[in-house]
Amino acid sequence: MNAPDTGLAPQSFKSDIKPVWCPGCGDFSVLAAITRALAMLGLRPEEVAIVSGIGCSSRIPAYTTCYGFHGVHGRALPAATGLKIARPELTVIVAGGDGDGYSIGGNHFLHACRRNVDLTYLVMDNHVYGMTKGQPSPTTEPGWSSKLAPGGTGVREFHPLVVALASGANFIARGFSGDPNGCARLIAEAVRHPGFSFVEILSPCVTFRPDQRAWKDLVRPAPVEPTDDPARAARRLMTDDGFNLGILYKGRRAPYAPAREPRTALAELAKEFAL
Amino acid sequence: MSSPLASVSVALAGSGGAGVMTAGNMLLEALARAGYYGLMTRSSGPQIRGGESVAMVRAATFPADGPDDRFHVLVAIDWQNVVRFADEIPLGPESLIVGDPAQGEPPEHFARCGARFASVPFKAIAKAIAGGWPNMVALGLLGGLMGLAREALEAAVARASRKGGEASEANLAALRAGLAEAAKLGAAFALAAPPARTPRWLVTGNEAAGYGALAGGVRFVAAYPITPATELLEWMAPALARLGGTLVQAEDELASINMILGASYGGVPALTATSGPGLALMTEALGLGVAAEIPIVVVDVMRTGPSTGIATKTEQADLNIALYGLHGDAPHVVVAPNSLADCCAATQWAVELAEALQVPAIVLSDQYFGQARGVVERPVVRESAPRRLTAQPDGAAYRRYALTPSGVSPMAIPGTPGLAYTADGLEHNERGTPSSQPADHLAQLEKRARKLEAFDCGERWASVEGEGEIAVLTFGSPTAAAREAVVRAAADGVRARLVSVRLLSPAQPARLAQALAGVERVLVVEQNHSGQFLRYLRSVCALPREVASLRRPGPLPFRPGEIHRRLVEWSRA
Structure with a gap:
C-alpha cells in the first residue's frame, strides 16, 4: 500500500471525545482502522466527512477529527449522497450498523448501491440492536432468543453482500474488527475505488452477543482473488458462510457524477416566461 | 350584444x-x-x-x-x-x-x-x-x-x-x-379594452416557485415525484443543470429530505418539493434540520387530504402539519405565497430565511397555484446574495452551536481547516458534543427559539390592503377570491380590509395587531374543514372581539361570491 506522507498519524484523526461503547466492543477497532486508513490515504481531516445514522456504531463521526454528520435512524446513505453530489471533492465515508443499514435504512441501501455515488459505506455488523439493548436485527440468526423474540424470530437472515452485488455496488468486501490492520487496508482500498464501495465489518457485541467472541476463530482470508465478474462474485457470495474476509468484488461501473458546470445565467431562464 | x-x-x-x-x-x-x-x-x-x-x-x-x-x-x-x-x-x-x-x-x-x-x-x-x-x-x-x-x-x-x-x-x-x-x-362576451401594457410573465405557480428557489441560491434538489408538485421538479431539473446545480430523483421522501440536509450541510443551498403525504414522511428529518441547524427548504404543494385524498385537487389542510408536525420543540419557518406570482418571491424569501436563520423553511403552496398557468405581473427577482453566516478559522476552539445574542452561530463548511465538527440530532453543547445535561438542553432550545424571535421579517410578513372596520384575514390561494370580494363589497358600501398572511411561522402577533388596528370584525377565510388557520391565529395572537370563520374543504377553489356574500350579510347583521 503506497502511503502518501502528509505527516499525519492515525492519532490525528481521533477526537478527544470518549466513546459510549462497552469495553471490548468491536467498534473501537473499527474506529482505529478508519483513522489508520485515513492516514494511509494521506488525507487531511477537513477533507473527509463521516456520515452516520443511529445506533452504537453510528456514534463514530464525533470520535474522529473529520467533519461529521450524525443524522436520523436509517438515513445516513441519503445524507451522504446529498453531501457527496453537492461537494464531490470531499471524501465521504458512511458508517453504521446492521439495524440502521439493513432494516430501517434498507431501501436506501438498495438505491445507494444502484446509484453508485462515490461513497464508502462501512457497516459494523453485530447481528443485534445493541443501543436498545438486545433485539434481533436483519442479520440475526433465526434461532437467537431474546426478550422481544423469545425462541428466535424464525426469520432467515438478510445477506447484505449478495444484496449489494445484485443492487449494483461497485466494490464489496468483508472485514473483521479483530484485525484492525486488515480492516484499515480494506477501508483505504474501498475509498480509492470509484463508485459505491461497501465494506461489511464483523464487529462483535460482547454485551448482548457474547457468543460472537468465537468469531475470531471462524474468520479466514477469502481463498480467492477479487473478481470484476459479477457472475463469479454472485456464485462466491451465494455460497459464502459469512466468515470469508477480503475484497470479494471490484466492479468497473462508472460512478454517478452529474455535470456541474454552469452554462447559463439565472436571468436567461426567465426568458421562457417573459411576454 | x-x-x-x-x-x-x-x-x-x-x-x-x-x-x-x-x-x-x-x-x-x-x-x-x-x-x-x-x-x-x-x-x-x-x-x-x-x-x-x-x-x-x-x-x-x-x-x-x-x-x-x-x-x-x-x-x-x-x-x-x-x-x-x-x-x-x-x-x-x-x-x-x-x-x-x-x-x-x-x-x-x-x-x-x-x-x-x-x-x-x-x-x-x-x-x-x-x-x-x-x-x-x-x-x-x-x-x-x-x-x-x-x-x-x-x-x-x-x-x-x-x-x-x-x-x-x-x-x-x-x-x-x-x-x-x-x-x-355575436361577440356576446366581449372583453373590455385591455389595460396598459406592463412587463408580464406567462407561468405556472410551480414554475414560479422553482425560479424563486434558484434566485434564492438553491443549487441542489432531491425529490420524489408526487402530484401536484412534480411539475416544479420537472421544471427545475434542466434549469438546475444549466446553472451547474443538480436534481436527484430520490428513492422516497425520506431520502429526499435527508439528501438535501446532506447537501446543505456541505454548504450548498438545497430544496425539496412534495405534497402532504411526502411532508408527513419528512417530519422526522425536519426535526434534525432544526436540531443540527441546517438550512433547507421544503415546498409543499398542498392537495386534498388526509392520506391519498384527492391528489389532483387543492386544499389548505396541511397547515397543521407544517406548523406542528415536528416532534419536540422545533421552531422553524413556514411561508405561504399569496398569489401565483408570489410563488416566486415567497419561495425565494423562504430560501433566504432558511439560509440566514440556519433553519428548515416550509413553503405552503397549493395545487391551485401550482398547476394554474397565468398571465401575471413580472415578479421582481434579484439573485440573492449568500446569507449563510459561515465560520472562518481564527485559531480559537470552534463552537458550532455557540450561544450568540441572535441565536445564529457561524456554520463551518466541510473542507474548512481547523473547524471540523459533527452536526448532530442529539442534543449537544456549544461545541456540538452530545450532551444530556439539563443546562445544555435549555440553552440550545432557547438559542434555537431566539433565532426566530429576534429576527425582523420586515413588511413582507403579509399583504395588507384597504381600510375598514371589517377585515378578511386569510392566506394562500383564497387571497385572490378574498381580494375580489373586498372590491365587490366596497361597491355595496361595505369597507373592508384584506390581510393575507405570508409569514405563518414565526407568528407576528404585534404586526397582525397593527394591521387590524381599528378593526372590530374579522372574517377568517381558509380552505380546510376544521379551521386550522383560525385555531392557530387564536393561539398566537389577540383577535378583535367578533370573529367569524368562513372555511370549507377542497376540492373546489374559493370563489369571490361566497366571501362577498358573507361579508355583506355580516356587515348588515
Missing part, C-alpha cells in the same frame, strides 16, 4: 385526444398577446392518460389569480363524461353552452342551469378542412366570443405549431372557421 366585460371565464371540455388543453393554452397565450391578464386551470378524469378533460380559462383586464363565480361559456367538443366537471363549471342563465349537434344533447345537469344553448358542428367543420382539428375550431369560437383580435389568436397558434407549413395552415383555417361561427353568434 352586451356591454364589454372586465372578466370573462370560459371552459373547453372534451374527451381524451380532443386537444382541449392545447387549445386552452393557445387561448391563454392569445390573451397575453392581446394585453389581457389570464389564468388557466385544468381538470381531468381519473384515467392516467386520455379520458375527458376540461381547460378553464379566465381572461381579465386586471390581475386575476383566482376563479370567478360563474363561467360565461362552456364549449364541449363532445359530451363524454363532461358532466363529471359540473361542480367545477358553475353556469347560470346568462351563460352560453355550445355543443356539437352530432354529439347529442347536453347532459340534463347543464340543461337545467337555464343557460342559452347553441350548436356548432365542430367535427364536421374540422373534417371539411384537410388536417383540421375540432379543438382549433373551438379556439376560434371562444376567441371570437371574447372579442379577441384574430391576429393574437393566429400568433398563438403559429407559435405553438412552430413548424409552419401544412399543419399550421390547417390549424389557421380551422381557427378562422371557428371565428366565423362566433360571428354568427
Whole structure:
C-alpha cells in the first residue's frame, strides 16, 4: 500500500471525545482502522466527512477529527449522497450498523448501491440492536432468543453482500474488527475505488452477543482473488458462510457524477416566461 | 350584444385526444398577446392518460389569480363524461353552452342551469378542412366570443405549431372557421379594452416557485415525484443543470429530505418539493434540520387530504402539519405565497430565511397555484446574495452551536481547516458534543427559539390592503377570491380590509395587531374543514372581539361570491 506522507498519524484523526461503547466492543477497532486508513490515504481531516445514522456504531463521526454528520435512524446513505453530489471533492465515508443499514435504512441501501455515488459505506455488523439493548436485527440468526423474540424470530437472515452485488455496488468486501490492520487496508482500498464501495465489518457485541467472541476463530482470508465478474462474485457470495474476509468484488461501473458546470445565467431562464 | 366585460371565464371540455388543453393554452397565450391578464386551470378524469378533460380559462383586464363565480361559456367538443366537471363549471342563465349537434344533447345537469344553448358542428367543420382539428375550431369560437383580435389568436397558434407549413395552415383555417361561427353568434362576451401594457410573465405557480428557489441560491434538489408538485421538479431539473446545480430523483421522501440536509450541510443551498403525504414522511428529518441547524427548504404543494385524498385537487389542510408536525420543540419557518406570482418571491424569501436563520423553511403552496398557468405581473427577482453566516478559522476552539445574542452561530463548511465538527440530532453543547445535561438542553432550545424571535421579517410578513372596520384575514390561494370580494363589497358600501398572511411561522402577533388596528370584525377565510388557520391565529395572537370563520374543504377553489356574500350579510347583521 503506497502511503502518501502528509505527516499525519492515525492519532490525528481521533477526537478527544470518549466513546459510549462497552469495553471490548468491536467498534473501537473499527474506529482505529478508519483513522489508520485515513492516514494511509494521506488525507487531511477537513477533507473527509463521516456520515452516520443511529445506533452504537453510528456514534463514530464525533470520535474522529473529520467533519461529521450524525443524522436520523436509517438515513445516513441519503445524507451522504446529498453531501457527496453537492461537494464531490470531499471524501465521504458512511458508517453504521446492521439495524440502521439493513432494516430501517434498507431501501436506501438498495438505491445507494444502484446509484453508485462515490461513497464508502462501512457497516459494523453485530447481528443485534445493541443501543436498545438486545433485539434481533436483519442479520440475526433465526434461532437467537431474546426478550422481544423469545425462541428466535424464525426469520432467515438478510445477506447484505449478495444484496449489494445484485443492487449494483461497485466494490464489496468483508472485514473483521479483530484485525484492525486488515480492516484499515480494506477501508483505504474501498475509498480509492470509484463508485459505491461497501465494506461489511464483523464487529462483535460482547454485551448482548457474547457468543460472537468465537468469531475470531471462524474468520479466514477469502481463498480467492477479487473478481470484476459479477457472475463469479454472485456464485462466491451465494455460497459464502459469512466468515470469508477480503475484497470479494471490484466492479468497473462508472460512478454517478452529474455535470456541474454552469452554462447559463439565472436571468436567461426567465426568458421562457417573459411576454 | 352586451356591454364589454372586465372578466370573462370560459371552459373547453372534451374527451381524451380532443386537444382541449392545447387549445386552452393557445387561448391563454392569445390573451397575453392581446394585453389581457389570464389564468388557466385544468381538470381531468381519473384515467392516467386520455379520458375527458376540461381547460378553464379566465381572461381579465386586471390581475386575476383566482376563479370567478360563474363561467360565461362552456364549449364541449363532445359530451363524454363532461358532466363529471359540473361542480367545477358553475353556469347560470346568462351563460352560453355550445355543443356539437352530432354529439347529442347536453347532459340534463347543464340543461337545467337555464343557460342559452347553441350548436356548432365542430367535427364536421374540422373534417371539411384537410388536417383540421375540432379543438382549433373551438379556439376560434371562444376567441371570437371574447372579442379577441384574430391576429393574437393566429400568433398563438403559429407559435405553438412552430413548424409552419401544412399543419399550421390547417390549424389557421380551422381557427378562422371557428371565428366565423362566433360571428354568427355575436361577440356576446366581449372583453373590455385591455389595460396598459406592463412587463408580464406567462407561468405556472410551480414554475414560479422553482425560479424563486434558484434566485434564492438553491443549487441542489432531491425529490420524489408526487402530484401536484412534480411539475416544479420537472421544471427545475434542466434549469438546475444549466446553472451547474443538480436534481436527484430520490428513492422516497425520506431520502429526499435527508439528501438535501446532506447537501446543505456541505454548504450548498438545497430544496425539496412534495405534497402532504411526502411532508408527513419528512417530519422526522425536519426535526434534525432544526436540531443540527441546517438550512433547507421544503415546498409543499398542498392537495386534498388526509392520506391519498384527492391528489389532483387543492386544499389548505396541511397547515397543521407544517406548523406542528415536528416532534419536540422545533421552531422553524413556514411561508405561504399569496398569489401565483408570489410563488416566486415567497419561495425565494423562504430560501433566504432558511439560509440566514440556519433553519428548515416550509413553503405552503397549493395545487391551485401550482398547476394554474397565468398571465401575471413580472415578479421582481434579484439573485440573492449568500446569507449563510459561515465560520472562518481564527485559531480559537470552534463552537458550532455557540450561544450568540441572535441565536445564529457561524456554520463551518466541510473542507474548512481547523473547524471540523459533527452536526448532530442529539442534543449537544456549544461545541456540538452530545450532551444530556439539563443546562445544555435549555440553552440550545432557547438559542434555537431566539433565532426566530429576534429576527425582523420586515413588511413582507403579509399583504395588507384597504381600510375598514371589517377585515378578511386569510392566506394562500383564497387571497385572490378574498381580494375580489373586498372590491365587490366596497361597491355595496361595505369597507373592508384584506390581510393575507405570508409569514405563518414565526407568528407576528404585534404586526397582525397593527394591521387590524381599528378593526372590530374579522372574517377568517381558509380552505380546510376544521379551521386550522383560525385555531392557530387564536393561539398566537389577540383577535378583535367578533370573529367569524368562513372555511370549507377542497376540492373546489374559493370563489369571490361566497366571501362577498358573507361579508355583506355580516356587515348588515
